[in-house]
Amino acid sequence: MTERLTTTDLARDFGDGAGVFGIDLTVRPGEIHALVGLNGAGKTTLMRLILGMLHPTGGACQIDGRRLAHLGADDWARVGHLVEQPFAYPELDVRTNLRLAARLRRIPAARAASLAEHAMTELDLTRYATVSARRLSQGNRQRLGLAAATQHHPDLIVLDEPTNALDPAGVILLRTVLSRRADAGAGILVSSHHLDEVARIAHRISVVNRGRLIGTLDPDTADLERTFFALVYQHEQDRPR
Ligand SMILES: Nc1ncnc2c1ncn2[C@@H]1O[C@H](COP(=O)(O)OP(=O)(O)OP(=O)(O)O)[C@@H](O)[C@H]1O
Numbered sequence: 001m002t003e004r005l006t007t008t009d010l011a012r013d014f015g016d017g018a019g020v021f022g023i024d025l026t027v028r029p030g031e032i033h034a035l036v037g038l039n040g041a042g043k044t045t046l047m048r049l050i051l052g053m054l055h056p057t058g059g060a061c062q063i064d065g066r067r068l069a070h071l072g073a074d075d076w077a078r079v080g081h082l083v084e085q086p087f088a089y090p091e092l093d094v095r096t097n098l099r100l101a102a103r104l105r106r107i108p109a110a111r112a113a114s115l116a117e118h119a120m121t122e123l124d125l126t127r128y129a130t131v132s133a134r135r136l137s138q139g140n141r142q143r144l145g146l147a148a149a150t151q152h153h154p155d156l157i158v159l160d161e162p163t164n165a166l167d168p169a170g171v172i173l174l175r176t177v178l179s180r181r182a183d184a185g186a187g188i189l190v191s192s193h194h195l196d197e198v199a200r201i202a203h204r205i206s207v208v209n210r211g212r213l214i215g216t217l218d219p220d221t222a223d224l225e226r227t228f229f230a231l232v233y234q235h236e237q238d239r240p241r
Pocket residue numbers: 014018019037038039040041042043044045046
């Protein structure tokens with residue numbers, strides 16, 4: 001089966017040692033693959049490369065077996081993402097923002113309307129349906145961004161720190177949405193600082209440090225934190241000065 005995402009020796013060198021280097025990563029259909037790492041490790045940079053928001057200085061990236069340069073609008077319509085700030089038109093209400101997000105992915109109007117209603121239910125946003133995005137709290141704006149990224153049942157979902165600003169109820173709702181999409185065959189790449197949270201949902205956890213993938217963590221490991229810091233510490237010891 002074709003991987004939802006493959007990166008091969010992917011790199012973006014910002015100079016002075018910053019960036020990401022030699023990244024070989026896959027996300028399979030039905031898999032939730034988590035990236036964990038300290039601040040500045042390179043998670044966002046990697047996601048921006050995968051989404052074509054940043055040009056690589058080396059290596060390649062494929063979505064559903066096709067190189068990014070060969071993807072057209074229909075292919076990108078089958079990707080959902082939330083990296084950095086959730087995007088929404090501030091003057092438009094939640095319902096209209098969601099419908100528009102679906103329409104921008106070439107989904108017909110009637111289907112876009114029903115996807116928007118369903119997404120609001122999934123992320124408990126229905127009571128804000130007629131509230132403009134600029135009046136939402138930070139957490140509800142995040143929910144709106146997550147709804148827009150997942151409502152159209154993408155084949156590949158890329159989320160950077162999706163639990164940012166979410167309350168515990170939002171975290172649970174997000175977990176349910178991601179599990180449903182993965183069960184339906186989506187590949188999901190998600191970054192997080194919260195090891196316990198990631199362990200609840202991810203099938204695979206990759207550790208990023210100083211722009212490199214340095215190992216994996218078993219989500220069932222009893223002491224995830226200790227194993228994480230042991231990997232990072234070892235990488236810090238081993239790397240050339
Ligand atoms: N546009 C840029 N120009 C130069 N350096 C950059 C740029 N973007 C990121 N960096 C550097 O690349 C490294 C990785 O940053 P990145 O934002 O990818 O880390 P992160 O793992 O997402 O961090 P955090 O957990 O804090 O969000 C950092 O050293 C950062 O300063």
